[in-house]
Amino acid sequence: MGKKNGKRKISVEASRKALLNDLRSKCTGETITKQISFANDDVPNYLKWLKERQEASRDVKIIVR
């Protein structure tokens, strides 16, 4: 935990856990735990490609006038 720009920063895990506990306490039914399998790597591959493409774009100089 720390403070940055005057904002209190909480870890993702802590934030998610607090929210989950809050919802568990409010919901009326039973929660279900389940393994969910990713079917393909389309998104990781795309994100990798996009990152490289955006990095290369940052240095492109086009004259605008």
Add this chain to the structure above:
Amino acid sequence: MPKIQMEPIEGSKYYARTVHGGNPIPRDIARPHSNFDFIDDQFQALPTLRRIMSQVRQHNGRTMVIEELKEAEDIRQENEDIKIRYPGSYPIKVCRLSYYTKEFKTKRGLANVKQEEFLGYAIIKEDYITGLGKRIRIYESVIKPSGSENDFIRGVNEWVCSVGDNRFEIKGYLYAQQNNITNVCAHVALRTAAARFCTTGDMTYREMNKMIGVDHINRKVGGTDGTGLNTVEMREILESTGAKCEVIDYTDVQEHRYQDPFQKFLYGSIESGFPAIVVFETADRPDVCHAIPVFGHTFNEDTWVHRAESSYFKVGPGTLYIPSESWVSMYIAHDDNWGSNFCIPRRYLRTRRYCKKLADKCSMDQGCVQYVIATLPKEVQMNAVQAEVIGADYLFTILPQLPDVDEVWRKRLREYARNNQLILRPILLKGKDYSEHLRKVRDWERRRTFKIKVEPESWLWMVELSVPELFPANRRKVGEVILLAEKQPQHYRDFKNFLFARVPGFFAFYLRGQAPTPIYEFVPCALRSHVELYGCEEND
């Protein structure tokens, strides 16, 4: 990155829009007054003023107030810079025109104008430039946008305009025209976009030029021997205001369609209330590009576009969906050469196609998009395209594996997913706005869920999930995934950005385990069918 040398921007004497004018003269502009005659007689048939006054006519403007301005600080700076660039030049006149729906003929009438009767203003500047002659242009203007219910312009600033002893406010994106001497189209596009991030006022041309070393002697931007700005300089100027720029280059034409259509970056910013700049070729000089700021869009609920195969966004062979951008009919933009608040058909702007015969760029294509600068707040580390595909990754994985998949909406969604007919819309919002949205929404049977507390000041991406018969017709959705926007996303799945997903009947939380087989916990949620999209809540 150089820091902007801040000029004194406080006080009403700084900006031409707030400086006290001379004697305000009301003028009747209702029919049979001719805007054509007025502009021909007094403003050298200036086309950009014609566009501005045609918007005033559309708003049923009845009175215009004309004021001649004494030097405001921003005008004084420009005059000084013009003299450095072309010694011997001098200013001729600066006029402020303001427009009203109310009829009045006197100063007393002006004093009684209500805020809602103010339509906006235009400041017109005329200069004599040594060797070039008289030049006239719109120095700046803000005119109320059309207000059609299918127009979506978010993130507008509120501008104060002084008229006589009165102050009026107008919401909109500031329009300005280049002088092509000390500033060019890149400057004015930046001015429109930068205002979204400036906490006070807007950015002056002198501030921009100082940042990149333009002194009008050794480095010139406008005129016959000016070099304009380049896209790296534009990005640096915009980032100095507190914007995070997401840039993408389309000069390198590829054999296959771009996997990142420029509209996704454009729409990703403007739909969340942050402007973008589109850089495209000009027909007469292909080596030099023009820039326009884009800040809104229109929505066509009956469009056929999403039914066309080409409208699918294909992340990979197993991940296809319909982007909500398919329902955009026009983009709303300023073009400094022609005026403010224009609608540009979505398919009119395009990137250059690849010619198989030439094995190079198509030589028939002209005026193509070369570069896009989309903006977001500086704290945001994930852009709209990343958010959308990461949202797709979680949602499309969770949907077919939900508990009790025979429940009616879960079953339907599985079918929509199988046919690649799911719609995704990424929206950037604060945690407090999401909590408020969830508090307001009701499902079709009017059920609501309990209050949830998300860190109020955190930036989140909400990727909304819908289907073609819901999204455009009654503007509803079946779920969303909430992603933490202030964390840099990785290309591998580390679950660091994933806060949770909401699908019909459940909230889904990541519990433990690594990709590709993580464990989720499903918490029952009362919202079992579709609810309103963000911004379309019925219980406001």
